[in-house]
Amino acid sequence: MSFHNYEEMAAMILFGIGFTTLLLQKNLIKKIIGFSMMDSAIYLFLAAKGFIEGRKAPIVVDGVTAMEAYINPIPAGLVLTGIVVSVSVTALMLALTVRLYRRYHTLDIDRITALVRREEQ
Amino acid sequence: MELWQSIPFACILLPLGSAAATSVMKRNLAKYWTFFVMTAVTTLSIIFVVLMSRFEAGSYTYMMGHYPAPWGNEIRAGMLEAVTALFFNVIMMLSLMGGLKKLEEHLLIDKQPLYYVMLLLLTAALMAQVYTNDLFTAYVFLEIMTIAACSLITARTRGRTLVAATRYMIMNLLGSGLFLLGITLLYDLTGHLLMSNIKEAVAELARSGQYQMPLTVVVAIMSIGLGIKSALFPFHTWVPDAYGYSTPTSAAVLSSLVSKGYIFLLLKIFYRVIGLDVIASTGILDILFVFALVGMVMGSISAIRQSDIRRMIAFSSVAQIGYIFMGMGLGNEQGMTAAVFHIFAHAVCKAMLFLAAGGLADASGNSKQFRDLRGSGFRSPIAGVAFTIGALSMVGFPFLGGFTSKMNFAMAAMGSGDIRMMLVLIVLVISTWLNTIYFLKTVITIYRKPLPEASYPVERGRRGFCFNESLVLFSLVNVALGLFSQGIIEAISNGLRNFG
Numbered sequence: 001m002s003f004h005n006y007e008e009m010a011a012m013i014l015f016g017i018g019f020t021t022l023l024l025q026k027n028l029i030k031k032i033i034g035f036s037m038m039d040s041a042i043y044l045f046l047a048a049k050g051f052i053e054g055r056k057a058p059i060v061v062d063g064v065t066a067m068e069a070y071i072n073p074i075p076a077g078l079v080l081t082g083i084v085v086s087v088s089v090t091a092l093m094l095a096l097t098v099r100l101y102r103r104y105h106t107l108d109i110d111r112i113t114a115l116v117r118r119e120e121q
Numbered sequence: 122m123e124l125w126q127s128i129p130f131a132c133i134l135l136p137l138g139s140a141a142a143t144s145v146m147k148r149n150l151a152k153y154w155t156f157f158v159m160t161a162v163t164t165l166s167i168i169f170v171v172l173m174s175r176f177e178a179g180s181y182t183y184m185m186g187h188y189p190a191p192w193g194n195e196i197r198a199g200m201l202e203a204v205t206a207l208f209f210n211v212i213m214m215l216s217l218m219g220g221l222k223k224l225e226e227h228l229l230i231d232k233q234p235l236y237y238v239m240l241l242l243l244t245a246a247l248m249a250q251v252y253t254n255d256l257f258t259a260y261v262f263l264e265i266m267t268i269a270a271c272s273l274i275t276a277r278t279r280g281r282t283l284v285a286a287t288r289y290m291i292m293n294l295l296g297s298g299l300f301l302l303g304i305t306l307l308y309d310l311t312g313h314l315l316m317s318n319i320k321e322a323v324a325e326l327a328r329s330g331q332y333q334m335p336l337t338v339v340v341a342i343m344s345i346g347l348g349i350k351s352a353l354f355p356f357h358t359w360v361p362d363a364y365g366y367s368t369p370t371s372a373a374v375l376s377s378l379v380s381k382g383y384i385f386l387l388l389k390i391f392y393r394v395i396g397l398d399v400i401a402s403t404g405i406l407d408i409l410f411v412f413a414l415v416g417m418v419m420g421s422i423s424a425i426r427q428s429d430i431r432r433m434i435a436f437s438s439v440a441q442i443g444y445i446f447m448g449m450g451l452g453n454e455q456g457m458t459a460a461v462f463h464i465f466a467h468a469v470c471k472a473m474l475f476l477a478a479g480g481l482a483d484a485s486g487n488s489k490q491f492r493d494l495r496g497s498g499f500r501s502p503i504a505g506v507a508f509t510i511g512a513l514s515m516v517g518f519p520f521l522g523g524f525t526s527k528m529n530f531a532m533a534a535m536g537s538g539d540i541r542m543m544l545v546l547i548v549l550v551i552s553t554w555l556n557t558i559y560f561l562k563t564v565i566t567i568y569r570k571p572l573p574e575a576s577y578p579v580e581r582g583r584r585g586f587c588f589n590e591s592l593v594l595f596s597l598v599n600v601a602l603g604l605f606s607q608g609i610i611e612a613i614s615n616g617l618r619n620f621g
Contacts (some may be wrong), residue, residue, distance in 0.1 A: 015302060022295055031291060038298045042305055049309050074314070078257060082301065085264045089294065092268055096275070096287050103280060109287065116280040 007048030014041035028097045028107045032090060039086040043079045050075025126183055128169040129198045129252040132162050132206060133245055140241035143234060151234040152221075155241060159214040162244065166207040173203040174612070179619035182254060182317075195315055197254035197393075201461070201616025204609070205385060206251050208465050211598065212377055212472050213244055219476035219591030220370030223483075227277040227368040236276050243269040243374065250382045256304050256394065257314050259386055263300065267293045267350070270379045273371040274363050285362035292349055292359050299346030306339045307394075316393040320621070327399050337403045340395055344387060344405050351383040353409070353446055354416025357439045361427075364435035365489075369479035372431065376438045376475065377468035384445055384464060388457070391449070392621040401452050410450025410541070414548045416443030421555035429489045430478045433559060434471065437515065440552060441467045447545065448530055451537045458614045459529035465609070466514065466522030466602055473595035474511040480504030480588060481567055491566050498567035505567055507592040512560035514599055517553055522602035527553065529610065 014037055021034025050072060058070035097107065104112050139158045143151045180199030187193070217224075217240060228236055246266035253259050267290070274286040308314055310332055311322035326332050349356040364372045391400050400406060420440030427433040445467070448460030478489070484501035485493045498505030514521035527549065534545035602609065 015298075019295065019298060022291060022298075028287070035294050035298070038294075039301070042298070042301050045302075046305055046308075049305075075308075078305075078308075081257070081261060085261060089264060089268065089290075092271060093287075093290055093294075096271075096283065096290065099275075099278075100283050100287060103283065109284075113284055116284050119280050 008045055011041045011045035011048065014038075014044065026108045026110055028093075028100070028109055031109075032093050032097065035093065036086065036090060039082065043082055046075045046079050046082075050079075122183075125169070125172050126181060126198075128165050128172075129196050129202070129206070129248070130183060130185070132165055132169075132210075132248045133196075133252065135162060135165075135245075136241045136248065137245035140238050140245060143241060144238045146234055148230065148233050151237045155217070155237040156214075158241060159210065159217065159244065162248070163207070163210040163214055166203065166210050169198075170200075170203045170207050173198070173200050179615070190315060191313065191318060194258060195254035196252045197317075198252055199616050199619040200612055201620050202251050204612050204616065205461075205464075206248060208468060209247050209251065209378055209381070210244070212468050213240070213247075213374060215591045215595055215598075216370050216373035216377070216472045216476065218587045219472075219595070220368060220373065220479065221587050222585050223369050223479055224276075232276070236273070239269045239272040239276075240370075240374070243273070243379070247378060247382045250386050254316050254393075255314055256307070256316060256319065259389075260297070260301055260304055263350075263383070263386065264297055266379060266382060267297065270375055273374060274367045276371060277366070277368045279366060281362055281366040285359055285366060288359040289363050292356055296346045296349035296356075299342045299349070303339050303343035303346060306335060307343075310335055310339065316389070319394050320396050323395055323399055327396075327402075336395075336399070337405075340400060340403045340405050341408075343390055344409060347383045347387040347390075348409065348412065348446070351380040351387075352439060352442055354412050354419060354439060354443055357416070357420070357442075360439055361423075361432045361435045364438065364475070365429065365432040369476050372435075373472035373475040376435070377472040380438075380442060381464050381468050384442075384449075384460075388449065388461070389620070391457075392617070396621065397452070406450045406452045409446050413443040413446035413450055414544060416440060417447065417548055417552040418555070421552055421559070425555060425559045428491055430482065430491065430494060430563060431475070431489050433563065434474050434478060437556070437559070438467075438471055440556070441471070441515070444526070444530065444552075447548075448533060451533050451541060451545070453533060453536050454614065454617065455529065455533035455536050457617055458610060459526060459533045461613045461617070462522075462529055462606070462610055463526040466526045469595065469598050469602060470511045470514045470522060473507055473592065473599065474515070476588070476595070477504040477508035477511060477592060480592070481508060491563070492572065494563075494567055495569045496567070496571035498564075503589045503592050507596050508567065509564050510596045510599055512564050514603070516557045516560050520600065520603045522599055522606070525603055525606035525610075 018034045018038030018041055022031050022038060025031050025034060052071050055069060055071045058073050100112055101107060104115050106112060136158055143154055146154060183196040185194040242265060246262040249262040271286050271290050274282050274289060311319045313319045313322055326336060352360050364376050391397055417440050420436050420443055424433045424436035445460045445463050448456045448463060480501050481494055481497040481504050482489045485497045514523040517524045517527040531549060534542045
């Protein structure tokens with residue numbers, strides 16, 4: 001049995017890297033990078049699943065209507081929708097980061113938390 | 122297809138469209154328009170519940186854009202969705218009403234219309250979450266809900282809320298990342314995105330014994346993803362700051378609606394996407410069950426240690442989310458019914474507690490510390506009474522919602538296996554005991570004589586008609602939930618039967 005799910009495997013590894021970065025990194029920008037990696041990994045997975053060697057996007061040209069000539073367009077649609085969602089979330093995260101940086105002059109979430117606690121007292 | 126069956130669609134579209142329109146409105150117009158939309162959606166939900174209870178078939182699907190099943194997008198509505206939508210809308214409206222004055226105090230004037238935009242978006246997302254029959258639509262509205270909720274936290278800009286919002290976003294992004302991966306894998310396994318179609322395919326897979334491992338993984342990451350998003354115990358670190366320092370309306374809406382929206386979606390996945398028997402065979406319910414039990418105790422213990430009333434209520438939410446997941450973790454019909462009932466009971470109660478706590482703090486020179494709150498029950502009588510009712514309901518005083526849900530949890534536990542029954546009953550007793558400690562301590566505190574050296578501004582201006590009205594209505598809903606619990610539970614269990 002030959003192994004050929006390279007894209008899927010790469011996607012899962014990237015997802016893992018992104019997930020851990022988002023979870024464990026202290027630096028907010030690195031966290032956002034991790035988030036982008038995580039989401040992109042899922043899109044890679046979807047795109048890999050939606051592609052079949054030798055078939056085309058389902059736009060009928062030259063009157064070919066056989067099902068075998070085309071791929072399922074839904075995974076690509078999902079990728080596009082997902083990209084829109086993750087772009088807006090990234091923008092929101094970046095905006096939060098900018099506000100935190102202007103206020104506390106650091107990107108380290110733990111230090112920011114400590115500064116906030118001190119500010120309260 | 123009759124006209125009334127379009128109500129769920131209207132409940133999603135009206136707030137969504139209004140959110141866009143509100144962004145260009147002036148402050149007062151935005152406020153009145155938001156109230157109008159919320160009233161309209163609530164009224165529509167009431168009508169829908171009435172019509173649904175007369176609808177023989179129990180549930181129906183509604184095609185969006187007139188494309189039939191495997192291609193089009195669908196809404197599906199039954200009794201459970203109708204009741205849930207009604208509760209969510211009522212709570213949303215009352216929370217906005219109760220926190221209105223505080224909100225105008227806390228927010229910059231030119232930022233206020235944007236708050237209404239986010240609130241309307243949140244309503245639309247919640248309604249979509251409740252009614253949708255499409256997994257990817259659910260994901261998109263899940264993210265809209267997250268973004269709106271994050272904006273609600275940061276609406277009152279302080280260091281604490283910014284950090285809380287950042288932590289909230291990070292945890293939520295982890296959750297939605299897992300959820301999206303789950304959808305992707307499930308789509309890969311079954312080839313469908315509509316929930317009912319996925320269930321058929323999953324049943325086929327379960328029969329043939331294929332792909333058992335990937336299916337288990339999918340169920341696990343989806344459950345954990347939504348568990349993270351709804352602040353299940355080990356993932357609750359953002360809760361106290363987010364609920365404790367935002368403006369009261371935000372805290373009420375976040376604790377009672379946003380987390381419940383995610384739980385409702387998880388319930389939908391259990392019933393409609395995967396099927397309860399397949400879920401039970403994967404063992405994920407046991408994991409949720411254990412997290413829930415630990416959360417019920419740990420949340421309460423953390424709540425006892427707080428000296429700030431808002432943070433205490435926030436930690437109490439963690440414990441209550443534990444109750445809900447415990448009911449789901451029991452895996453039987455009664456457990457699920459009890460969990461759904463507790464979603465309502467906790468939502469109604471927690472929103473009222475947050476608003477009342479805001480009123481009490483206001484009557485104590487804007488301090489949320491217990492030592493300053495002494496005697497605040499006399500200074501702000503309606504808030505005091507409302508807080509007492511809420512506290513008694515959370516503790517499980519008879520004739521209130523909390524009592525019914527605790528009784529139902531215990532009854533559901535009787536119907537499950539030996540070890541689970543013992544565990545649930547023991548933890549239920551411990552948790553109730555802890556609840557009593559911190560809630561009754563607070564109630565006693567607010568009715569004690571103030572410290573001799575304390576002085577409060579004599580009359581800080583009345584909280585206004587809206588605040589009182591909202592707390593009175595909330596109290597009525599709470600009492601009604603306890604008194605008419607039998608009918609509501611019947612509606613829930615009927616709804617659950619048609620849910621899958």
